Amino acid sequence: MSIKFEKIKTDGDARVGRIITNRGEIHTPVFMPVGTNATVKAMSPDEMKDLGAEVLLANTYHLYLRPGHEVIKHVGGLHKFMNWSGPILTDSGGFQVFSLTPLRKIRDNGVEFRSHIDGSLHFLTPELVMEIQNALDSDIAMVFDECTPYPADREYTLNSLKLTTDWARRCLRVKNQGQALFGIVQGGMYKDLRRQSVEEIIEMDFDGYAIGGLSVGEPKELMYEIINFTTPLLPEDKPRYLMGVGDLLDVLEAVAAGIDMFDCVMPTRNARNGTLFTSQGRISIKREEFKRDPEPLDPECECYTCRNYSRAFLRHLFMCKEILSMRLNTIHNLHFYFNFFRQMRDAIKKNEFEEFRKRMTPILKNNFNET
């Protein structure tokens, strides 16, 4: 087995644990920053390490198209390519194929699609997706799945679920040595189909289990309902990963239900757009009131940005569209996320997760930009 999961402590259904990989330990619940093109946007890998990142996510779809997985294999694998020695999880490309590409055609055998970069024609199969992830040499691979859209009727959702199960079986058959493989649960917004998907997927015995097909446009209440229904059905002794969900209010709900792993572009993308997370809520750095403000962005924050720069400077950099603006903002938002996850783990260890959640919820809901 290429990874080992240890549950350390539970608080209700919330859990603290660790995933031991050949490239380092991951403390859960964990936030995995997204490094789409083999780099977390605006960051260097050294900065990611300093910030406390324990695992990065890279996108199989993007790296397959550019520079090509055989290029990355040729130069020694993804870790060497991007100069990151810690664990890497690669997604399967399923989400991107279904959301980014024009003219996709789903066949039983795989998916035909055109590249969003140059329009070239490609055909991804479960076997090819495993071959790509083998070439990348990531520590955790994901099975190829169809991310069921929202809304989708029962018939579409059932067919999508069956395809995902079939593809999961094919991925498992060609599982790469030394690489963990996670199964993905689909089933849309239908609880019985979610249960069916869980049963079919866990029967195959993967190294971990992901819930896919959420945060795809459905109302929050519905998402929470599916999270709370599906998570307890997953084995307790394996890592549980909620794909693509990263709004911290959603994270609190999911951790309470027993989820261990998250990924999302929210902190990094928001940073580049000038939206920053603080101990008082969310703010937009471009607001006129910050023009002459000598205070740090968040006086309670200890990140590099808050220790060294004023709101006035951060606003100025943003208005000038300086690259340093995106860098400093990204450092701050990622620090906020890592700190939030550390606090969650501490709270679970102390049996205080519900108190933590109650304390953080109004702050997370506070949006200065709307006041």
Add this chain to the structure above:
Amino acid sequence: MSIKFEKIKTDGDARVGRIITNRGEIHTPVFMPVGTNATVKAMSPDEMKDLGAEVLLANTYHLYLRPGHEVIKHVGGLHKFMNWSGPILTDSGGFQVFSLTPLRKIRDNGVEFRSHIDGSLHFLTPELVMEIQNALDSDIAMVFDECTPYPADREYTLNSLKLTTDWARRCLRVKNQGQALFGIVQGGMYKDLRRQSVEEIIEMDFDGYAIGGLSVGEPKELMYEIINFTTPLLPEDKPRYLMGVGDLLDVLEAVAAGIDMFDCVMPTRNARNGTLFTSQGRISIKREEFKRDPEPLDPECECYTCRNYSRAFLRHLFMCKEILSMRLNTIHNLHFYFNFFRQMRDAIKKNEFEEFRKRMTPILKNNFNET
């Protein structure tokens, strides 16, 4: 006096020296990276320090328009604003007013112009330029000058020279306490006018002297002629600054003539465009041949980029327009520049400057992109 200049060694007319400021020593010949908007594009101030930058240049014109000098003064001056504790030289805005702005009108009293950002109307005078530089609290200020364009007839050039002399006198009259002030020599491509400008400017006794109005479109031979004619006319015991010239072939010519200080956007702008300086000449990182190349950009280089990343990765980042591409390329090019200047200083100390120049010239002329 706010700065002190010491000549340490000469080799022909080339000289090694140091400028002692309240914020640190500057070893000359020195390259001053350009931090237009209070940041060297793509870099953090800590990275600039690690690279060996001893002085940064900031643009008075840009900072006057955005965020405004009174904002920077309010938050504690430019050093604190941008988190750079070393020396800063601010230009006077003359070059930008004449090159960037639409609808400028030169009057005896100053220059009326419209902002290149929002079209707003402004009037810069020598006194205001000194007030702005006082608010910024830079270590070395420049007098307000008219940068004579090329080509310009004798009459225009003479009038421009007279205006520059008049404005220099007015700047000196309101010289800021604790801030060095450099005079600027104009005179276009007319040797007798260059001599006249030198005589008028050095008579006023500035802390250093700059040659302006070069690298404005004239042929290289003509630029070299004016550099070689003008430089020896400047006092030996003061720093000599050749404004806006940074092509390293030109730098070699100017250092041979006795110039001490340089600024230029060339290493940083080229980096962002993917053009990189190496020990074998200039290359464009986007070339197809680098797609699978596992070697560092320049095997002889010891910069962070070359120690940690392959050409294949650098090409990939550039093709993806990733921010990390601009960062890693800028680190490399600035390292190349600082290393080049260190080698020049070492060569002068060993009386080997001409040998160094002969060795470097073919490398600097080598451009792989044209082969």
